[in-house]
Amino acid sequence: MGKIHLTESEKELLNVLGKFPDISMKELVNRTQYKRLSSVVKKIGQFKKEGMLYGPFYDADFGRLCKNPFCVLICIIEFNLSYETVMSYLRLIEPLKTVYPVLSPHKELLNVLFLSSDNAEMISLLQLLKDNNIITDYIIRVYSHNRTIENPNLYGDPNPSLDNLLDPCDIPDLSFGCHDTDWNECDISILPYLQMGYKSAQLIEILKAEKKLNKTWKYNQIKHSHKKMLTAGLIRKKYLIFPFSYNQCVDFNLFLKTDDKILTQRMLCNFARGSRVTKEYVLCEDWGYVGFASHPLFLTGLMHKLSQIDEIKEKELYQLRSTPDREYIIHQQPPEYKYFDAETQTLRYPYHVYKERIKEKLEIE
DSSP: OOOSSOOHHHHHHHHHHHHOTTOOHHHHHHHSSOOOHHHHHHHHHHHHHTTSEEEEEEEEOGGGTOSSOOEEEEEEEEESSOHHHHHHHHTTSTTEEEEEEEEOSSSEEEEEEEEESOHHHHHHHHHHHHHTTSSSEEEEEEOOSOOEEEOOOTTSOSSOOSTTTTSOOOOOOOOOOOOOSOOOHHHHHHHHHHHHTGGGGOHHHHHHHHHHTTOOOOHHHHHHHHHHHHHHTSEEEEEEEOSSOGGGSEEEEEEEEOSOHHHHHHHHHHTTTTSSOEEEEEEETTEEEEEEEEOGGGGTTHHHHHHTOTTOOEEEEEEEOSSOOGGGOOOOOOOOOTTEETTTTEEOOOHHHHHHHHHHHHHHO
């Protein structure tokens, strides 16, 4: 089990790292109470082992990736069949990114992320699964902006009120960027490693992994691609810090809707702001989405508190299985970019192929 009680110097270290992900280890020593670089490196390794820290990794601005529309879909999928059966069909859809089982007393639910180059085609695939009783229902929400990750203030309240939800605040610009840089094969090859934080996103480790795939990149090529993507704004360095060890947190997805998109964005921005809660948030067309990890106490009466806010017209709350059993292991793969066409700077998935695979499997079974 990891720690609940952190020392003042440990809280300070995590706060600085969470706010300034681009900071060097040497600079981290200067900004904290630690005296030696080795102490900081050792402490960061300890936090990772205890499940309080993940990263560094890089978020991607998909508006800058290709000329055609490209985004993330977050889906809630309901099913009656076995988990293994449902997963065997979902895996036929290549741009499947992650799957988290959802805790529910009444239904079997999955929280699923897909990358999408055609939302209508993606909906048709899920509808095909529903029509053939592989799944019983689904909800799709489309990321219409970039997500924001807000790490906890380790000095903050682990059970904050929601009294400030409607307060005026500076809403960060979350809009997608535009494709204004041509990407080559090396750029696209290393992007998934950076996104998943492969071996702490160390370029030399990425080079080794690519050589095993018979890629012939030189270190300077990978270094150039990394710098190019940073400069163009395609990627942003991040750390994910949990308020407590992950196995001591509850992990939830909250969707809410108001009559005013700006008001929805304000609520997302203000939700548990400055407290000991980890959150990511993004606008999904008319819906706001907040994924958060917190002390279990914060969940006590949360839906009741939200019900007291008249401006919230609809809301949904889903608890993710925080420590999945091996059979429910999170399905995570590097986002599928092999269909990126460097000549046209487009990325389009062959949805007709996925549809045929599903139909063939249905006929066999």
